[in-house]
Amino acid sequence: MKKEKIFIDPFDDLGYAKIDVHREKRKGFPEVVFCAGKTKKQIVNIAARVFKFSKRVMLTRVTPAVQPSLRRKYPHGTYYKDAQIFYVGTQPKKSGLISVLTGGTADIPVAEEAAVTAEIMGSKVQRIYDVGVAGLHRLLAFRKKIEVSRVLVVIAGMDGVLPSVVGGLFSKPIIAVPTSVGYGLNLQGITPLLTMLNSCAPGIAVVNINNGFGAGYIAAVINKL
Amino acid sequence: MKKEKIFIDPFDDLGYAKIDVHREKRKGFPEVVFCAGKTKKQIVNIAARVFKFSKRVMLTRVTPAVQPSLRRKYPHGTYYKDAQIFYVGTQPKKSGLISVLTGGTADIPVAEEAAVTAEIMGSKVQRIYDVGVAGLHRLLAFRKKIEVSRVLVVIAGMDGVLPSVVGGLFSKPIIAVPTSVGYGLNLQGITPLLTMLNSCAPGIAVVNINNGFGAGYIAAVINKL
Amino acid sequence: MKKEKIFIDPFDDLGYAKIDVHREKRKGFPEVVFCAGKTKKQIVNIAARVFKFSKRVMLTRVTPAVQPSLRRKYPHGTYYKDAQIFYVGTQPKKSGLISVLTGGTADIPVAEEAAVTAEIMGSKVQRIYDVGVAGLHRLLAFRKKIEVSRVLVVIAGMDGVLPSVVGGLFSKPIIAVPTSVGYGLNLQGITPLLTMLNSCAPGIAVVNINNGFGAGYIAAVINKL
Amino acid sequence: MKKEKIFIDPFDDLGYAKIDVHREKRKGFPEVVFCAGKTKKQIVNIAARVFKFSKRVMLTRVTPAVQPSLRRKYPHGTYYKDAQIFYVGTQPKKSGLISVLTGGTADIPVAEEAAVTAEIMGSKVQRIYDVGVAGLHRLLAFRKKIEVSRVLVVIAGMDGVLPSVVGGLFSKPIIAVPTSVGYGLNLQGITPLLTMLNSCAPGIAVVNINNGFGAGYIAAVINKL
Amino acid sequence: MKKEKIFIDPFDDLGYAKIDVHREKRKGFPEVVFCAGKTKKQIVNIAARVFKFSKRVMLTRVTPAVQPSLRRKYPHGTYYKDAQIFYVGTQPKKSGLISVLTGGTADIPVAEEAAVTAEIMGSKVQRIYDVGVAGLHRLLAFRKKIEVSRVLVVIAGMDGVLPSVVGGLFSKPIIAVPTSVGYGLNLQGITPLLTMLNSCAPGIAVVNINNGFGAGYIAAVINKL
Amino acid sequence: MKKEKIFIDPFDDLGYAKIDVHREKRKGFPEVVFCAGKTKKQIVNIAARVFKFSKRVMLTRVTPAVQPSLRRKYPHGTYYKDAQIFYVGTQPKKSGLISVLTGGTADIPVAEEAAVTAEIMGSKVQRIYDVGVAGLHRLLAFRKKIEVSRVLVVIAGMDGVLPSVVGGLFSKPIIAVPTSVGYGLNLQGITPLLTMLNSCAPGIAVVNINNGFGAGYIAAVINKL
Amino acid sequence: MKKEKIFIDPFDDLGYAKIDVHREKRKGFPEVVFCAGKTKKQIVNIAARVFKFSKRVMLTRVTPAVQPSLRRKYPHGTYYKDAQIFYVGTQPKKSGLISVLTGGTADIPVAEEAAVTAEIMGSKVQRIYDVGVAGLHRLLAFRKKIEVSRVLVVIAGMDGVLPSVVGGLFSKPIIAVPTSVGYGLNLQGITPLLTMLNSCAPGIAVVNINNGFGAGYIAAVINKL
């Protein structure tokens, strides 16, 4: 039975938020600010603290209504509208290719959240959108382009079938993302999530519905290995 | 173990959409544009590409807000308001009768989506609305009219009972469509869907909640056999 | 407002069962005896009454434990073991081809229930088993064989992806059957059912989980049109 | 604001059970012993106490394994095997007709629980079994017999459609009972329960899945009004 | 095996609706117009046809937005605002007492729908609101008033406990109505519905969530026996 | 078997509400007015009655739209905006420390409802917000502060992990509160609720989603022991 | 931002289990061995290690099949058969009264798990079984006995109504335990759990279905405050 000293990592206490300024050291990337459910004032203040420590800050789920508050504070920040991501800081050097595929056009906002996240974390990203299995040849036409990637992010709503088909064709690790695109028994994305978790093709792991950020993040982490 | 060459079918790449221009050859009908979740600009551009290749294009879930953009581009197109379908192209020659039945008045929009789809795909359609089992004689009164159809599309919300009763009376294939009409434990259409999938009467298959298009499509395909 | 006389169709009353001897006239096929939940004695008696009127009787969900009771009564009956179907009567003349596809080997019992039902109802059946999308080329190799069918019955457990892929490739009506093959979030077949109901490919309708009989029945009805 | 004295009603304390000997006075019928989840010894002891006070005792969910323990104690008791009810006491005078209908043969055990309960509580009961809507004329043939009842108990598994159809035809109060008869999406009776709760026909109220006792009880209470 | 002529009952066909003008004869009360999901024009037209045949018409789920269209046509009609019921016709003679109880204040709209329905159908109604079990003595104080009723309608949201407690105290038939009052795991009324269906107290049957009309209807039917 | 007189406790009948003025005596705190689903007029009148008897009244779920009506009547009342609580009366003497922890910033409104409730009921409260396990050291840094509390209220949305971790570290009773903060499979708070109910760490009990009031109430009751 | 050394607490590594021998210091009670899912050998070895450090060990979910292995090793251990608890060690001094109530007889095993746990942790326990609301007077008869307890554990299956009623009557903190006693829509205990979480009566917190241990544990922790 051994005993061991550990150090309490530093953090920055705003009362309503405790900024984990040690996160970059521990996880390789500073704390990302998830804006849903926070007030504009909270968002701007938290962003300021992260930026102060890490000289860069990434914010997700930045609606068009929230964006101006950030723009005012960071005129040189970049707002990725489709991705609803705001980023302040220098762009990293990019290496290692990730392919982001979608089943349909309506999945693109989630795909962009994944793609932009992976890019900001230092990955090259190739976008291949609307290659759902209703027209399978569209996917097969990209076979060679996909094969040169290191990680695949595969995004689909409706029946969520695309990752299974992609998993049957390629040997790369696949991060599957269900989206809430669909109606009726799509159940706000639960159906494609279930499909993806039951895939017969090995080599697939899944993130939460519409969680483009989570997919881009783990894809970038894998890509860096 | 045999080997075989296959050709990659053509498609048209808009970046955010890859139009499956080969679909008509493969499926017998050009790609139908599902408008929910797409921007007006995407809808109009995709429609233009489909029309260019197939000389006709059908769009579903066209809300009154989207319709004017299509109208401007296709002044001679037809907007089926109840069905939320926009169609550009010549009407096909119609043959083979499909009956579309509903349990109630509020199911009509879904029924119209089914009926118009089947008509555009070349089927004759007979509409028999509001013949739910609370007044069974209303259905029985149409017995002879129904018996001359080749396929039945039976649509119901609430308890979803109508297809079971119709299935007990007629020998034709039945495509059942649950609707989200109802409240409380209707569960946005899950209840009638479950009812229909558990029907004791043989000869019934089911499509997604409110999926009038899917019902009209498969009914027309069956009708053409 | 019209009035009309209708005749009460005949039936045969055993107390615990009322045999619908008029069914063959109304639906084109005699009442099929669903054995689950009935006692051996009830099964044999009901079968006898159907046989008496229609000179043939088909029973489903006939477990190996129930089979001997039927065998004793009908030494010339046929027991389809995989399909759990018992049939007494002459085989019909068969016409029109139905293809029955499965995603995996474990789906075969459900597939056999569908195939045997369709055969007894007068359809030719072609079995194409274990062509799931984890090895897509297995399906593509049967492309020509499938294209000559009039109706497709597509059966899958796990993620239930096969009907969507088949629906993207072929123009024939597809009856999709989810099976309870799988584990964890397969949810006893609910997941493949949801996948199939949300398919992006048009031309698909769905029956209850493991309902091979229902799929074979409606496929045969469609085939006869 | 008024104040009022109330008396604590008597009960009989066995430690593991507190027999509500006052129930007959309050509810018009002595406490019924629900045997599921109780040991044989508990069942016999509780029955003894109820019998001591009320000179009659009714027990439900009495499996064939439990029955002999009761038989030994009450040689003159009646065991209703299909209903799984054991009754000790004199039969009441019966008046007022209740009809108990089922959709199929497999629903009969639940129906018998309802019928026997209502009989022991003093109602006349008419059994009309296997009149499901797959052969609607079987139900219509009993129209006159049903119309002379005061209350209807309508029992169905599978799709649970029968109460809706009965509710469209008759003006009597209907107690609907879903059963767990079925498979796949029957969901152990949840589907027929949902169907019954969403019925378009007015005049229907529902009890728990397989709750024949509850249906028979309230039907008898209504019948006595 | 008997044969029997039956007459097709009359109905009135508007295309989008088939008015069941025979309902009053069959069910003892004319067709009630459920307004949710219907257009104003449909509502007014359907009401006119029912009124023409039956000299009275009752409409439910009449929102304040729909009410003026009815008012214009029927200046002498009565709009029960809390109940969202519009009634045109003479008031029936009332007899037989029904008590309508609620657990809380927010359940009152559902309770009023039940109470007004029962009154229009000829029952006397006694309202006893906000007697939930958090203050049990409030219920006990009304013991005598409740005991003189013939039927009880018991309405509750949140935990849905009230019918069980009432069922333990009174011998009258209880129609329980769950409401969607609550938050979080109330699940829009599913929780009180489940509670009510599992009640240990016998003599309770349940209707759909918020279905005050259904409860009032069956209570009135029972009351008339 | 004993008999016993009990007195009916007093209450105050407004028709639509029966104020339980005896609650303070029975439960140690006057009836708290839950405002959701009540009209402004009902709220003000009920508050007036409670205040008249108890000389203090607490109201929860007081939206900014409702607040002015209360303010007008009680200019000296306190409106806790984050907590959506309105309180009229003197502040109690506070003793015994409760710690209220949250996983994130967006959980604060629920936390404030808990904290203010506990304070008004006489407990000292220490707020420790945004100490979720993504940065575990933030929680560990408050170890000593937490150890001096008598009761912990631990609030989390998303994955609901915080109570399990807190339960592994501290010996005090923990009241866990799931919040609806999150998206996709958070399922409006069902996921953190399930997590909390399955916690491996002993000493945790759970209240309804977003039920800050319930958590603060029981924490204060425990604290007073 | 502060830094702080913390010590890694000791544990005992068996490979397949890491005994948390520091738990008693941290939580006030040694690690309790949950036996479900562990082999007999693992159970005996883990128990031995806990006993070695703490001179006492408590094991839960000890089925009659597992018990002899423990008995052989610990001939002086106590096996509480109803509670399925095995305890080795001296009995603590007991103080502070906890009342354990159940709705029915079948809930007793869960109640015993709660009661024995609380006793072993040093609380006095009073058992009040089968006081469900179908006979409310049974509960009221114990009013005085209950009022002298410090904490209440209230256990119910079926509709789960008892905690709400108890919560309306008593001011003590209530730990509610749903059980899987029931059938049909009891949903293996989900229904009473939902009922308890939505209780209108304040002062109630809930543990997992059948989790008698968890309830007894937190009740004892609260009792010790």
Add this chain to the structure above:
Amino acid sequence: MKKEKIFIDPFDDLGYAKIDVHREKRKGFPEVVFCAGKTKKQIVNIAARVFKFSKRVMLTRVTPAVQPSLRRKYPHGTYYKDAQIFYVGTQPKKSGLISVLTGGTADIPVAEEAAVTAEIMGSKVQRIYDVGVAGLHRLLAFRKKIEVSRVLVVIAGMDGVLPSVVGGLFSKPIIAVPTSVGYGLNLQGITPLLTMLNSCAPGIAVVNINNGFGAGYIAAVINKL
């Protein structure tokens, strides 16, 4: 629009199974035989075909009942009993460290399936079992050992909390596996699955309940990058 020839990959047709002998080329590992739902004869035959082509074969879900059939055919095969894996072939050279962590002892079978899969696919594996958060120091003690891994597989039942905590501490990609270990609201593993999908810590992706194979597979694929 481009056209492209593709070759149909070879497969081996047994009728009931179509062996994807091309899988190794496409996916880097031969088809793995999932034994659940297959007969012994099917399993042995399929294994023989895979082995013939690839000189190695891995089978999962090999119960002790199935194992002897394989053993007879492959006396030199290895049966990993805890993992229920049977492997025939030479062991690969192993490189790159994967850590497999579990929350508890009962999760070990799933963990072994993951560990053995990854080893057979050429990864080094470090097992760290029973480090759940109820005793957090057990996890912290392995901090350095974990930090040298390239990929983490984190397995938990009950509340499924472990991956979130691990995700907060380490920068490596995490594959989370929910297990069905637990009771009541664990819902056969749905609860830990939901927890893991909603984790606040980035860098986590999830596989199906109890899917140790899938986790080990994708971890090995990532490890090889």
